Amino acid sequence: MNDNKKVFDRLKSWLSRLSFRTGLVVAAICAVCYVISFAQMLLPISTTAKGVLWVIFFGLAKSAQYTALLILGKAGLTRMKTILQKR
DSSP: OHHHHHHHHHHHHHHHTSOHHHHHHHHHHHHHHHHHHHHGGGSSSOHHHHHHHHHHHHHHHHHHHHHHHHHHHHHHHHHHHHHHHHO
């Protein structure tokens, strides 16, 4: 169990060293995956295929969301809020 924590801490440390722009790109990928996960319901395909696509894209969206949060950190989120409030 301790080895898992070390691996997670190393991954978190590496992600936090990535740039603010990289965090924004990953956050944008997250948004696109969320849109696709629900928009695919409009496709004329089987319910099973829709369910599989939803699981895949929703999972990708969640993974990208948490990765973006690790990359941006608290300072990055504050910076992003400031940028969005100016518009």
